[in-house]
Amino acid sequence: MRIGLIAMSGVRVRTEELAEMGVTLPGFVNRGKVIASLPSLGLLTVAALTPPDVEVAYIEYDSVPEDDAELERFDLVGISSFTARIEATYALADRYRAMGVPVALGGLHVSLMPDEARQHADAIVVDGAEGAWPELVADFKAGRMKKRYQGLRKGVFAPGAYVMPRFDLLEGRPYNRVTVQTSRGCPINCEFCAASLRITSSFQQKPVERVIEELRAATAAFDSPFVELADDNTFVNKKWGKALLKEMAPLNLRWFTETDISVADDPELLDLMAKAGCKQILIGLESPSEGGLVGLDPHDWKARRFDKYLSAISRIQAAGISVNGTFVLGLDSHTSSVFAELLDFVRASNLLEVQLTVQTPFPGTPLYERLKRDGRLLAERYWDRCTLFDVNYVPARMSVEELEQGFVWLAAEVYSDREFNRRKRHYMDLAKARNGDGLRSVA
Ligand code: B12
Ligand code: SF4
Secondary structure (H helix, E strand, C coil), X not given: CEEEEEECCXXXXXXXXXXXXXXXXXXXXXXXXXXXXXXCHHHHHHHHHCCCCCEEEEEEHHHCCCCHHHCCCCCXXXXXXXHHXXXXXXXXXXXXXXXXXXXXXXXXXXXXXXXXXXXXXXEEEECCCCCCHHHHHHHHHCCCCCCEEECCCCCCCCCCCCCCCCHHHHXXXXXXXXXXXXXXXXXXXXXXXXXXXXXXXXXXXCCHHHHHHHHHHHHHCCCCCEEEECCCCCCCCHHHHHHHHHHHHHHCCCEEEEECHHHHHCHHHHHHHHXXXXXXXXXXXXXXXXXXXXXXXXXCCCHHHHXXXXXXXXXXXXXXXEEEEEEEECCCCCCCCHHHHHHHHHHHHCCCEEEEEEXXXXXXXXXXXXXXXXXXXXXXXXXXXXXXXXXXXXCCCCCHHHHHHXXXXXXXXXXXHHHHHHHHHHHHHHHHHHCCCCHHHCC
16 A cells, blocks of 8 residues: 655745745745745654555655646545645645545644535544544555544644654655754744644643654754754743753754744853754744734733843844744734834844744634634635735734735845845854854854
């Protein structure tokens, strides 16, 4: 038996104008270039859960032939997708099913919109493949595959459920980065976040030894890989974080992750991060004013920290870790003056990297429910516009056009050579002051 596992990878920037401007995305993406795709950790996990007597083929969507006659006739196909590429996923599933190849769909969007997804699948898996995929394959072999399987939401890293992703399937492939997940979920619970605790799972972490084993396995498949931790918020638990960093340091890795501003409050943690090879962290700063942050998360966690944003960014960058500050434009408090305010904030902060996004009502988020209830969604189904750069709702205090035009204006300013070079110079000066070793280690 042979199963085809297809990853709907790559990054979607619908507007060429924005792509050309070099909208930066998590990681070390050269501005002006399209990001190289990362492998799908979800599917490498599915592969690891597949019984050893079944052969698996890991395939990137972009290499799937357009001609049906050239599609491989697998016994079963499994596809993983986020929201932005779900329509293409359904189209591909329909093609396979039309030629008699059964299809199982899984991943974040399928878990959030199971009724929609099941119309294009022989089986869907809701939540983790852990606790569902082995049973699905056994049922398939026995000719009794069900329409829906419920995977684990909690306890995915517990002994018995946990598997090491099949990083070996990546050997010889041209990825420039590889992902390893250390934790899942984020307790801050921002209203718009498609990864917050309410959506993906309760916050759960892998034991440090597991993470180290995975890092070794993931990096063994490449010559000089850059690691991206596929976490929502890596350093929620500082004690666990420090234990992990101490074990990571001897691996001599270069890596990136996403976390929150509180890492700046702990000098020991920052020092350990730098020593363990952390080159950049992405932090959701969201808005250039405290007012914009009020009500964003249930405890105003971010609003309460706004007055420390600038000093926190300085401390992190002074430790040799660049900050990729991300912002969400079009929050309900934002008027058309937010674009100029944000440019001022970016200048004052000296953030090395900036990621500008448009507030996006991803299905299943509290934001989606609220905007839907208030009749503010521009369309019933807009999944291919869930790119973080498209406007899909009526902003509260500006028009759709003002938000779109303001976003493009701001992106042109923030990503201009003038602004980027100024930020880069500042970061290099910090590096020189520290040890004379600047951006060479970041590129
Ligand atoms: C790494 C990452 C990327 C990588 C993805 C590489 C890849 N091929 O997977 C890159 C940088 C390319 C990327 C791109 C984008 N990303 Co991204 N990304 C992430 C991040 C940080 C981690 C994803 C991950 O690896 N998780 C770990 C794996 C193990 O979890 P998983 O994928 O959910 O898989 C599990 C289950 O879902 C299930 N499963 C998954 N697939 C399948 C398939 C089958 C058959 C079965 C049975 C089960 C199953 O089992 C797995 C094991 O438990 C998440 C945050 C998050 N919490 O997910 C954001 C996230 C997924 N990204 C997001 C977004 C918005 C994007 C972009 C649109 C950004 C852009 N403009 O380009 C694009 C979309 C790309 C696309 N092709 O659709 C959103 C998606 C929201 C949504 N509802 O879709 C997230 C949640 C971030 C956020 N907080 O908003 N991203
Ligand atoms: S802090 Fe970041 S990861 Fe956590 S809920 Fe908010 S946006 Fe999501």
